[in-house]
Amino acid sequence: MSDTNDEADTELADGPAPEPAPLLELREARPPVIETADALHAYCRAVAAGSGPVAIDAERASGYKYSQRAYLIQVRREGAGIGLIDPLPFGDLGELQNAIGETEWILHAATQDLMCLAEVGLRPHTLFDTELAGRLLNLPRVGLATLVEHFFGRTMAKEHSAADWSTRPLPDTWLEYAALDVEILCELRDLLAAELEAAGKFGWARQEFDALLSFTGPPRREEPWRRTSGMHKARGRRPLGIVRSVWEARDAIAQERDVAPGRILPDASIVELAINPPQTLAELKSMRIMRNRGPRRFVDQWMDAVASALQLPERELPTASAPREGLPPPRSWADKNPPAADRLGRCREVVAKLSTEHDLPSENLVSPAVVRGLAWDPPETISASTVADVLAAAGARPWQIELTAEQLASALVGP
Secondary structure (H helix, E strand, O other): OOHHHHHHHHHHHHOOOOOOOOEOOOOOOOOOEEOOHHHHHHHHHHHHHOEEEEEEEEEOOEOOEOOOOOOEEEEEEEOOEEEEEOOOOOOOOHHHHHHHOOOOEEEOOHHHHHHHHHHOOOOOOOEEEHHHHHHHOOOOOOOHHHHHHHHHOOEOOOOOOOOOOOOOOOOHHHHHHHHHHHHOHHHHHHHHHHHHHHOOOHHHHHHHHHHHOOOOOOOOOOOHHHHOOOHHHOOOHHHHHHHHHHHHHHHHHHHHHOOOHHHHOOHHHHHHHHHOOOOOHHHHHOOHHHOOHHHHOOHHHHHHHHHHHHHOOHHHOOOOOOOOOOOOOHHHHHHHOHHHHHHHHHHHHHHHHHHHHHOOOHHHHOOHHHHHHHHHOOOOOOOHHHHHHHHHHOOOOHHHHHHHHHHHHHHHHOO
């Protein structure tokens, strides 16, 4: 049988390719960007007179800017329509905050936007996170585009998600993309809420959403320079000292100029300086990594950073590995602390069983780090009550404690 017939048979067996879902479109013409006080006043009046919750999103310039400030804020409320607000002309958006009042916010992946919104005076009194709702429903994928396709049969273009939103003026296609991010959030919230209610999980979700109201950003990393890509090639304490010194110089420049660090000097160039440190400014200028205008612009700072690291006494150089904070990795427990390894295995079995029973991702049921802490250093007196106290101190919500404390206590005690 010929290849052509094989292909025909396959097509007949599989059937024609499914038609792609239609694109999500705006229900009304995309509004102009709000960038004057008069336009902001008018939109805030409309928001205050509107009804129902408020959908909110923000666009940053990650990968282009050092800061995580918002460069566009999208808002939608029934009766007010969509507002595309340029926050740059306004030092503060307190007027919009007052117009929203205590109305529920709807966000997708709230932790990504809460901090940059707070910078311009926008803070929710109550919120609904559509991504987190999807996780509690144990949906396999919880990106906004995926949820919109799942619930509405519409696709969303995401080609501008990594754009430089500090660009001015913002292109029309970008603004259309941004407006679509809030176009259907209110309806999505209602469908997710209905599914949470049907699954008996809405109370859990409300506790999770309320916990987000106190979110203040991810914890600051110790020794962030150790995340330099390719740093494993810099072997030895002296090369690591150069990585640290140049990284810190780059970070200071990037912060001062509000430019993403990688655009000032790529990580690969930092590693190259550590492996082959120049001894003179002329030698540094001749290196391949200095041929581009960006890195070459700060050649004096790179030379100073390298020279500073070369002159450090041995005792002040960084160690090959970061000082370990917290517990050792679980793979080493069997050798370091066999009873703890046994407890961790039993606790993980409990978490897996409860996750399946309640149709939840295990990490949303209870933090893996908290489980490891319990297994390594359990309460002196193990009971459901003492385990509940440990969970609460670690930030677990009441619903998580209710589902897990008793069975984790049993697992800690063992057979």
